[in-house]
Amino acid sequence: MRYFVITGHKAVADGSFKLDDLAGGAGRMDILARCINSAFVLSHEIRRDAEIYLVMEGGDDAPKTVRINGNSVRYLNPDERSTASLIRNALLKKIPEGHEVQSSPGVYVSKMSFADVIEALSRKGNFVYLKEDGTDVRDFQFPEDPIFVLGDNKDLTEEEEQCLLAKGPAKISVGPISLHADHCMILVQNEMDRREAE
Amino acid sequence: MRYFVITGHKAVADGSFKLDDLAGGAGRMDILARCINSAFVLSHEIRRDAEIYLVMEGGDDAPKTVRINGNSVRYLNPDERSTASLIRNALLKKIPEGHEVQSSPGVYVSKMSFADVIEALSRKGNFVYLKEDGTDVRDFQFPEDPIFVLGDNKDLTEEEEQCLLAKGPAKISVGPISLHADHCMILVQNEMDRREAE
Numbered sequence A, B: 001m002r003y004f005v006i007t008g009h010k011a012v013a014d015g016s017f018k019l020d021d022l023a024g025g026a027g028r029m030d031i032l033a034r035c036i037n038s039a040f041v042l043s044h045e046i047r048r049d050a051e052i053y054l055v056m057e058g059g060d061d062a063p064k065t066v067r068i069n070g071n072s073v074r075y076l077n078p079d080e081r082s083t084a085s086l087i088r089n090a091l092l093k094k095i096p097e098g099h100e101v102q103s104s105p106g107v108y109v110s111k112m113s114f115a116d117v118i119e120a121l122s123r124k125g126n127f128v129y130l131k132e133d134g135t136d137v138r139d140f141q142f143p144e145d146p147i148f149v150l151g152d153n154k155d156l157t158e159e160e161e162q163c164l165l166a167k168g169p170a171k172i173s174v175g176p177i178s179l180h181a182d183h184c185m186i187l188v189q190n191e192m193d194r195r196e197a198e
Helices: A029-039 A080-091 A114-121 A158-164 A181-197 B029-040 B080-091 B114-121 B158-165 B183-198
Strands: A002-012 A049-058 A065-070 A100-106 A107-110 A126-136 A148-152 A170-173 B002-012 B050-058 B064-069 B100-103 B107-110 B125-135 B146-151 B170-173
Touching: A002 A029, A002 A114, A029 A049, A029 A065, A029 A080, A029 A181, A029 B029, A049 B146, A065 B114, A080 A100, A080 A107, A080 B050, A107 A170, A114 A158, A126 A158, A126 A181, A148 A181, A170 B050, A170 B146, A181 B183, B002 B029, B002 B183, B029 B050, B029 B064, B029 B080, B029 B183, B050 B114, B080 B100, B080 B107, B114 B158, B125 B158, B125 B183, B146 B170
Parallel strands: A002 A049, A002 A148, A126 A148, A126 A170, B002 B050, B002 B146, B125 B146, B125 B170
Antiparallel strands: A049 A065, A065 A107, A100 A107, B050 B064, B064 B107, B100 B107
């Protein structure tokens, strides 16, 4: 499995945003939508071996985490608006304390924080932190079930970084120029595709 | 310069589409918007050395070509909706026959067809056709001023392909799995970034 964890530092967790204003009032929800695209979208199919965790950290109702599983997801299209609509539908769900709720096939929402997600995933795979001073992804020995962790348009907060570093993640970088999270994901996916094809 | 030519086979050339329906009624304008993102968007800046040609081939008013130049473009944001709005503003412009009109800084529109674009660009650089049976991009010697040519979610038509092949393009592929045009562009950009950083 390929896991991705993205922090949406201002992403409006209560779902009270307009699909017409994803980049503004929704707190850069456009970036999270593009990260979903990068996690799953192939020319003619969906990556079934991927799962993404989007941690929504903006607004009164934060934190919440939307999880999308490639193996069971349905109604996922490549465009930002329809993808953000899946996210919003999840965020509008009532979530009983300590539970995760399914909002549509393969899309789940919970009140997990970044620290909760890291703790839960630490039992499932091996952390890989995307960081500009990391090992070049092309020289990297991918662990089994890698869990790639990225910030949205901002780096992880200091507290988040400490939480992740406590798990002893590998650190990788994708190239000489600083890129958006969704672009970094494409480069990581391609490198893994190449290794698997060898 | 890095040139990109993308054919929008159903992209509605008269601009009569809703920003709420980019993937549907607009004829997969969402793909073209993401290609613009891939051409220009970096973490903290815009790629100034890139230029994209989007050939709109859908509807009565087709063909039209929207050209965006990284060196002079303004008001470009990463999200699909605002990017598609720049495209639509261009398509709604009145275009005198044989002319190219600027709709906003760095955004231009003309009545050029795919064949016209290929002919015009043939004086500016060297064609590179993204094709699944091409040379691996990692083994490719990039020519000076490469002009990358891609279809949107459909391959070039037979006629378009003949037009391009007549120019003797190099052919490259980006990996073992078939990807969307905007994802292919990210992989090409990264490879060129790495070569330039060497």
